[in-house]
Amino acid sequence: MHTRRQFTIQLGCLGALGLGRVAQAQPNDLARLLVGFPPGGSTDNVARRLADKLRGAYAANVIVDNKPGAGAQIAVATVKDAAPDGATLLLSPPAPFTVYPYTYRRLPYATEDVAPVAMVCTFPFALAVGPGVPASVRNLQDFVAWAKATPAKASFGSPAAGSTPHLVGSLLGRMAGFEFTHVAYKGDGPGLQDLMGGQIASYSTVLGSYLPHLQSGRLRLLAVSGTERSSFAPELPTYREQGYPALDMAEWFGIFVPARTPAALVQRAGDAVRAAVAQPDFARGLAEFGMTARSSTAQELGERLRTESAQWRTHVKNIGFTADT
Template sequence: MLMLLRTSMRQLYICALLVGGILTNAPAHADSFPERPVHLVVPFSPGGLSDSIARMIADKLRFRLGQPVVIENRPGGSTLIGAEHVAKAPPDGYTLLLGSSTTFSMLPALRPRLPIAAEDTWAPVAIVGETSIVVSTRAENATIESFASLLAQARARPGAVTYGTTGPGTAPHLVGAMIATTFQVDMTPVAYRGSMQVLADVIGGQIDLSLDPLAVAKPLIDAGRLKPLAISSAARLPQYSAVPTFSEVGVTMSSGAFWYGIAAPRGTPQKVLERLRVELQTVLQNPEFQNTLAERAIVVGHGRAEDFRQRVRAEIAQYRQLAKDARIKLD
């Protein structure tokens, strides 16, 4: 009997040590984060703007975190492939998503049954930056000289005017639908894997229009390869003073910017999120980083998670109304 009691007490003591270790180690892991490389998933092809932004962030963030930041390109499915990979990853801060307004606002608005559509899918880290959207065509396009002539062509040849998208529910798709609905014209979307392929085919004459972020189209506009027709900024931009804004040509878009943000899977420990936010904020405030983004027509964002959440809520409501007006249904 005494032997049995000693054995039982020994087992209880071992269990107490194990439970105590589990309880004390959980916050310890968060306190020591990161202890291994952090993976930043980009749901776009290599070589594009999102990939470039991710690599700039990774290059500076690795010094702040003291660990490598590895870029993983997982394109496809209108950013869904990469986004779902991150959403299903362990919520430990080691797998992050560099997504865009397509991922966080547009797709959830149009496809509410998606696994990533729930409001609590993500633990926001920061809005990285934003840029305007520009409608452009190849510089040599003699039939489309202005936004007015674009509309004239679309009215004269219903369905003949084509524009590139990076998939259903992405920013170019919605902007094209917005233009078509506003002016009661018929234009044809053509899906590509990435914006670089869209721009190549616009320049090559395979399709008529790009409706991409200015940061993506800017190098080709500045090189004289693309002709901008309208831009979503609130006012005309000094460097493109001849280009009218969306509001000037009659397009109403309450959120005129395409933005990029970093998020972790829901359930990520608060201490880990705070570490990521603090270090990312330091990167975003770096003058060299800001100047590099400014050269690409990107305004740097900030680190407040609540701003991220509020923006997503507001944009989902806006895009749902647009989808209803334009009769867009993806589910």
């Protein structure tokens, strides 16, 4: 299913373009930034902040166009079919390209239908427990021991079945050797309410979703993903530190365009995105959601996609999950 040609784009030998030169060469009066989720969520919030920075620099006007449904598949299919003129961009997490090819039998797009442009930000996953778990459980080792001793209570929620947080939780149960029962929710809102109300024992999602609730005392963070601790919760040890190095994956958002987009336009879009991400107020805005502004070249993003796709292919096979019913 995956080949070395995936995500390959003909970048050519182009010199770096400064933001000023980007602004002088606008091919479009209007650019659309597609988002595969409804307004108000984290992806939408990042998209709107990015659109503000691109407006006037990349195109005279940049609008956010929400195309929710099927875990962002509709948005990906939309950008696949868009004209390759630089006027249609997609802001997306990696799952539609790194996870869905292994959990869905059929997709309305192929991974080679889009070309990577640049990364925008990164943020880790985290595991939390609520009042349904004894107060004596303070770390991942304690939790695994408790889950093995009380398997009927060992449940975890996630924002959706087949979401990356769901798969991270399933991997933890498999690696630690206990039955970790999954409860799927429609978003973090209801899931976190049940966690803090004691209806489920634990919850797996991105770290930023927990931050507004930490002062309530109704949830306790046990572990965070990533190769190093998060600056947003520096006291929280990583999965790796607690004996689970395979769970060091992190979530991110990246920009994509139709695969047929000429190299010069891909380069131009990447330069504009990197200039936007480098602005201090953009980074401060993302920090409100527990995200770190971080960009990349198109080649770096393409390589990351290939690496993570290979990893998730193995993980999904080991978990045995399928999104098809």
